Structures are given as C-alpha cells and as structure tokens.
Amino acid sequence: MLYPTLRDSDIESVFTEGEDRDLADIRVATQDALALFVHGMLHNGDDLEWRLSEAIRNATLDYGEDVSVELEIRRGPFPTVERCLQRFDREGMTPENLALFDRLLFCSEADPGQLAAAAESLGIEATPDMVQGELERTTFERLPQTAIVSVDVEPDLDCDPAANQESPDR
Secondary structure: OOHHHOOHHHHHHHHOOEOOEOHHHHHHHHHHHHHHHHHHHHHHOOOHHHHHHHHHHHHHHHOOOOOOOOOOOOOOOOOOHHHHHHHHHHHOOOHHHHHHHHHHHHOOOOOHHHHHHHHHHOOOOOOHHHHHHHHHHOOOOOOOOOOOOOOOOOOOOOOOHHHHOOOOOO
C-alpha cells in the first residue's frame, strides 16, 4: 500500500487546494485516478466491487473510522444512440445521463443532429451546427512520452566512499 507510507504533509500537498489550483481541479484529478483503477480492474477481469469496497474500507480504517461498504455496480453493454436518446427523453438530466452524453459526444457514431437532440433532451442548448463546430474544435491526441528505461551510475571518486556503496533500494 502506498498511502500509509506517505507523510501527512505529502497527502495534504496533493489533496489541498493552493494558490495555483482549486478544489475542483483536485477532485477531477482524483476522479481520473479512480477511473484508471476501475479501467484496469475491468481490463484484468478482476472483482471490481470487492476491490473498491476493500480500498474504501482500508482507507477509512487508516483514517481512523470504521465503515461498512455496500457497493453494487450494474454493468451492461454501451447503449445505442437511439436508446440513449430514449433514456434522455424519459429521465432528463441526471449525473449518469450527463456522463453518458459526454461519452456519446466524443466516442460514438452519432451524427450532429442526434447529438443536438440528445443535448436538448438534457436541457443543453445545442443545434447540429453548434455540435459539429464543437466536434471539429475538439481533438484528442496522445502526446509523445519520454521514458527512462535504464540508468547506469558510475562511482564518484571525489565523493565519500560510503556514498558509493550499493543501497538496498537500487
């Protein structure tokens, strides 16, 4: 476990708002980290409900609280565009529907007319032209990443000999 090894000041520096970032940024980053966790569990076919429940239970126990976790996740295939539109018409704006709309907007075969209709069902003002313009302005691109895969260290002869000894964490 990583978090029990961190100092309180380290945890505070990650999760406390500062001059250059607000609490909303911290929450979004935390939600993205949780999404990565869930994605990995799904990818590996792991028991997502149990892992999440245990993570919550362990973290709260370490925080000094005793909790009981009841977690139920309903899973199914991603609905078709038509089913999304029906759901939006029937239920209107909900957090689940907003997340579904966001996914529909950027990861589906829906045309701008369908997306505009979906937005209107959720109370978002949109026309097909507005949707098309937004889709054209929004691009997702994975930027090149640098990875250091091997590091060799030569002893520094001008340094204290004890500093050149192999440490157990190398």
